[in-house]
Each structure stands twice: as structure tokens, then as C-alpha cells.
Amino acid sequence: MMGLHVVLAVSDFPLWIRVTHYLNLLFMFLLMRAGLQILVAHPRLYWNSSCKPGSEWLTFTKATVPTDRLYTAMDDERSISPWLALPGKDALGMGRHWHFFCATFWMLSGLVYVVLLFATGEWSRLIPTSWDIVPRAWHTALIYGSFHIPPASDFRPFDPLQQMAYAAIVFLLAPYQIITAFAMSPAIEARFPWFVKLLGGKQGARSLHFIGLVLWVLFGVVHITLVFVVHFQDNVRNIIVGNSPGAAHTNLTLVMVIFFGSFAVVVLIAAWASWYTLGHRRQMQHVLGAVVDPIRMLSMQRLTTRQHYTKVSSYFWTNGYPPETAEYKTLVATNFADYRLEVSGLVDTPLRLSLDDLRAMAQESQTTLHNCIQGWSGIAAWTGVPVTAILQRCGASPRAKYLVFTSYQQGKQSFPQATHAWERPFYEALPMGQATHPQTILALEMNGEPLPVNHGAPVRLRVETYLGYKMVKWVRSIELVDEYTHLWDGQGGFREDNQYYGTSAEI
Numbered sequence: 345m346m347g348l349h350v351v352l353a354v355s356d357f358p359l360w361i362r363v364t365h366y367l368n369l370l371f372m373f374l375l376m377r378a379g380l381q382i383l384v385a386h387p388r389l390y391w392n393s394s395c396k397p398g399s400e401w402l403t404f405t406k407a408t409v410p411t412d413r414l415y416t417a418m419d420d421e422r423s424i425s426p427w428l429a430l431p432g433k434d435a436l437g438m439g440r441h442w443h444f445f446c447a448t449f450w451m452l453s454g455l456v457y458v459v460l461l462f463a464t465g466e467w468s469r470l471i472p473t474s475w476d477i478v479p480r481a482w483h484t485a486l487i488y489g490s491f492h493i494p495p496a497s498d499f500r501p502f503d504p505l506q507q508m509a510y511a512a513i514v515f516l517l518a519p520y521q522i523i524t525a526f527a528m529s530p531a532i533e534a535r536f537p538w539f540v541k542l543l544g545g546k547q548g549a550r551s552l553h554f555i556g557l558v559l560w561v562l563f564g565v566v567h568i569t570l571v572f573v574v575h576f577q578d579n580v581r582n583i584i585v586g587n588s589p590g591a592a593h594t595n596l597t598l599v600m601v602i603f604f605g606s607f608a609v610v611v612l613i614a615a616w617a618s619w620y621t622l623g624h625r626r627q628m629q630h631v632l633g634a635v636v637d638p639i640r641m642l643s644m645q646r647l648t649t650r651q652h653y654t655k656v657s658s659y660f661w662t663n664g665y666p667p668e669t670a671e672y673k674t675l676v677a678t679n680f681a682d683y684r685l686e687v688s689g690l691v692d693t694p695l696r697l698s699l700d701d702l703r704a705m706a707q708e709s710q711t712t713l714h715n716c717i718q719g720w721s722g723i724a725a726w727t728g729v730p731v732t733a734i735l736q737r738c739g740a741s742p743r744a745k746y747l748v749f750t751s752y753q754q755g756k757q758s759f760p761q762a763t764h765a766w767e768r769p770f771y772e773a774l775p776m777g778q779a780t781h782p783q784t785i786l787a788l789e790m791n792g793e794p795l796p797v798n799h800g801a802p803v804r805l806r807v808e809t810y811l812g813y814k815m816v817k818w819v820r821s822i823e824l825v826d827e828y829t830h831l832w833d834g835q836g837g838f839r840e841d842n843q844y845y846g847t848s849a850e851i
């Protein structure tokens with residue numbers, strides 16, 4: 345113990361600081377690039393939950409939303425270069441897998457760093473303990489401001505301005521970025537609406553998270569520039585070998601090679617990640633999902649919704665064009681008189697329910713926040729039949745683990761890019777746990793009116809702790825199954841099959 349203590353006291357940048365510093369660089373770089381991928385999926389930022397076109401405070405698209413025809417949120421999604429984003433192109437699903445994967449390891453390495461910081465006493469170099477740091481930092485700022493460089497003796501090991509900036513990054517900006525991230529999860533928004541309201545609602549959290557990104561980038565640019573222009577050789581030694589007396593003798597060329605080499609490794613990993621992911625989407629969906637899914641399921645699957653909004657949105661984006669089949673058009677023309685909801689599979693009594701049958705059942709009403717995976721949101725009032733009532737009526741077998749909701753709509757109307765899936769119906773498998781939540785309903789009405797065709801007439805699913813893509817519109821049938829792997833590409837839904845979205849949708 346004694347020996348360890350002595351080593352720590354003399355070694356100013358112990359190995360664990362240098363390693364977590366490097367991991368932070370790696371994960372942050374990947375996180376930012378994957379974040380850009382997610383951002384362009386709805387390239388508009390707002391301070392209101394309705395996301396009405398024209399109410400943005402910032403847009404990253406020249407497209408204006410037409411008012412004379414249907415324009416879906418998918419139409420608005422932008423493609424982005426793999427040089428910028430991870431993985432690039434229009435791969436929102438893969439960008440999200442990478443973002444959550446890196447966020448997990450970024451938070452883990454950050455946790456290790458903070459715990460060791462306090463366990464070893466290293467915190468005392470980082471966290472200011474006296475207010476006189478403010479005038480001293482101001483003095484340093486004036487030196488930099490006049491394009492001079494403070495003498496090496498000012499760095500103990502940081503100059504006051506540097507110390508304040510680093511402390512703010514670790515103890516303010518990192519938690520800020522984590523808090524605004526969690527506030528965007530539909531499951532957390534549903535369970536803790538007050539928390540999201542504190543941050544200005546869904547779009548407030550999303551905008552703040554973006555502003556956090558801008559601050560990270562600004563810090564990164566200034567930080568790396570100063571490493572290069574202010575006592576460069578000392579910095580590189582500190583970063584790579586620390587500044588214990590022994591480290592001072594390490595060959596400078598070797599230190600430089602490791603320094604530039606480790607930068608190159610980050611760039612190579614980032615390039616590989618884009619290139620490999622774009623070529624192996626299904627594999628990466630599984631590999632990255634295998635890390636994130638268990639954590640997400642353990643922490644979020646049990647959250648139930650506590651939402652009771654009072655004001656509905658003046659605007660509500662649409663995703664997916666209505667079914668184009670003659671069958672569906674006839675249903676619309678006859679006001680759904682012959683509509684029958686089929687319930688089959690692992691049930692005692694298969695059902696065929698007309699709209700009148702459904703209307704005769706006890707109705708639930710709820711005013712809730714809708715979260716599309718692309719980033720937009722909207723508040724609406726939904727009225728319909730709780731899915732639990734359907735489960736009771738058909739007598740669900742205890743073997744049933746999922747409810748597969750299948751739509752009248754074909755893939756072409758949902759995701760035109762997936763040409764091979766044009767003839768497949770849109771479907772999503774919903775775990776039994778989610779199906780029996782109190783606010784999981786088959787909605788027949790939106791904002792007090794019969795469901796409009798664009799929003800899923802005559803029947804659409806609402807699962808209020810999930811992202812929108814799970815809420816099948818134009819529902820034709822419900823099949824109770826014990827697994828879904830035999831359906832189409834076997835990933836648990838149309839969007840999972842064709843857009844590589846995650847299997848559960850709490851974040």
C-alpha cells in the first residue's frame with residue numbers, strides 16, 4: 345500500500361488518467377459522428393413539442409414542407425456523407441446503434457475515471473477549491489487574449505483557466521449531455537413527464553443536447569489547438585507517458601510516434617466503423633444491439649406511462665403513406681362497414697371484430713406525447729380499446745409472448761427505399777409486457793374525431809413508452825405468437841427488418 349501511495353503522489357498523470365483520456369477521445373469522436381447521423385433524420389430543431397414546420401429555431405435542410413400534398417417525416421430525412429457521420433448515408437438505425445453503444449462505454453470509462461479521481465486524491469488538481477482561481481483565470485485569459493503564452497511555471501499542472509475549463513467539462517458538460525440524452529427517451533418521458541418538462545419538453549431536451557454537441561466541438565477544437573501551440577512537447581509527454589521523474593527520460597521521438605499514432609488509430613477506427621457498418625448492417629445491428637439491448641431492457645422495460653397532457657399539438661407529422669390497395673380503398677369508400685379486426689394465433693377464441701364491436705367495448709382516453717425515432721414529436725388525445733380487453737376477450741394462451749400487429753399497408757408506402765420489401769405488409773411485434781400496459785390501446789379516435797386516414801384509420805396501435813415505429817397504423821390483424829423469428833426477415837418488425845432499428849423502442 346505504502347509503495348502504491350508513493351508512486352501516485354509523484355506520478356502526476358497516472359496510467360488510468362491517460363487511458364481514460366484516450367478512451368474519452370475515441371468514444372466522443374464516434375458519439376459525435378453517430379449523433380450527426382441521428383440529427384439529419386429530422387434536420388430541424390424546435391423549442392416546442394408540436395414540431396410545426398416554420399416554428400424551428402434551426403434547420404439543416406433546404407426542404408420546405410409542402411402543404412398541398414402529404415409529405416412524411418421519412419420524406420424529410422436527409423442523407424449524410426460517411427466522412428461526417430457514423431455510418432453515413434440514410435442509416436438512422438445504424439447511427440442509433442453506434443450512438444448508444446459508444447454512449448455506454450463512454451459513460452463506463454467516465455465512471456471509472458471519476459471514481460479513481462476521488463479514490464486517489466487526483467481530484468484536487470482538477471476541482472477548484474478557492475475562489476481566487478477566478479481572477480487568476482482572468483489573468484491567464486488576458487495573456488492568451490494578447491496572443492502570448494503563459495510561462496511553463498504557470499502550469500501546476502494546469503493553468504487556472506485550463507483547470508476551470510477541464511473541471512467544467514467533466515462535472516458540468518458531461519452530466520448535462522447525459523441528462524439531456526435521457527430526457528429524450530420515450531420511456532423516461534412517459535414515466536417522468538415532469539423531468540422532461542423541466543428541460544422544455546422533448547424538443548427542448550433535443551435542442552439542448554445539440555447545443556451540448558456544439559460546446560463539445562468548441563472545447564475540442566480549442567483544447568487540441570492549445571495542446572499544439574502551448575508548450576507542445578510538455579503536453580505530449582504528459583498525455584502519453586505522464587510526468588513522473590522516470591517519464592521525463594523517455595525518448596521524445598518515441599513519445600511523438602505514440603502520440604500521433606494513437607490519433608491515427610482513432611481516425612482509422614472511425615473510418616472502419618463507417619465502412620464496415622454500411623456493408624454489414626444486419627451483423628452490426630446484432631453485435632451493437634447485443635450490448636445495448638440487455639441494459640435497455642433491464643432499466644427501462646418496466647417503466648409505465650404517467651402522462652396526462654392537457655393541450656394537444658396544433659400540428660402532427662405523418663409517417664408512412666396510407667395503403668394503396670383496392671381492398672383498403674374500398675374500406676375507406678364504404679366507411680369501414682366491412683372492416684374486421686382479426687385476432688388469431690395462441691388464443692382460445694379467434695376473433696373477427698367490426699368497428700361497431702370495438703366501439704361497444706369500454707373506451708380509454710389519453711393525451712400523450714408521441715416520439716418518432718427520427719426526432720419529431722407531437723401531443724394528441726387518443727381514444728380506443730385497451731389491448732388487455734382484446735386479450736381477455738380472445739383468451740390469450742400463457743404461451744403467447746408477442747402480439748404481431750399487421751397493417752393493410754405495404755412496405756412501398758412505408759419505406760420506398762426498400763424495393764425488395766415493397767410487397768410485404770408493415771408489421772411490428774409487441775412484447776406481452778408492453779401490450780398489457782394501461783395506456784396501450786387500439787385507438788379509434790384522434791383528438792375527438794374518428795382516426796384520419798393519414799394517422800391510421802380505422803384502427804392504430806398506441807404504446808406510450810415506445811417510439812412511434814412500433815405503433816402500427818391501419819391495423820388489419822393481431823396474431824399472438826411465442827416468437828417472431830419466422831416472420832419475414834425475423835427481426836421483429838418491418839422497420840427492424842428493413843431499416844435495422846432496434847428490437848425494443850424505449851430509447
Ligand SMILES: Nc1nc2c(c(=O)[nH]1)N[C@H]1C(S)=C(S)[C@@H](COP(=O)(O)O)O[C@H]1N2
Binds near residue numbers: 715757813818
Ligand atoms: N402501417 C404503418 N404503421 C406505422 C408507420 C408506417 O409507415 N406504416 N410508421 C410508424 C412511424 S415511424 C411513426 S413515427 C408513426 C407515425 O404516426 P402518425 O403518422 O400518425 O404521426 O406511425 C408508425 N406506424
Ligand SMILES: [Mo]
Binds near residue numbers: 715
Ligand atoms: Mo417514426
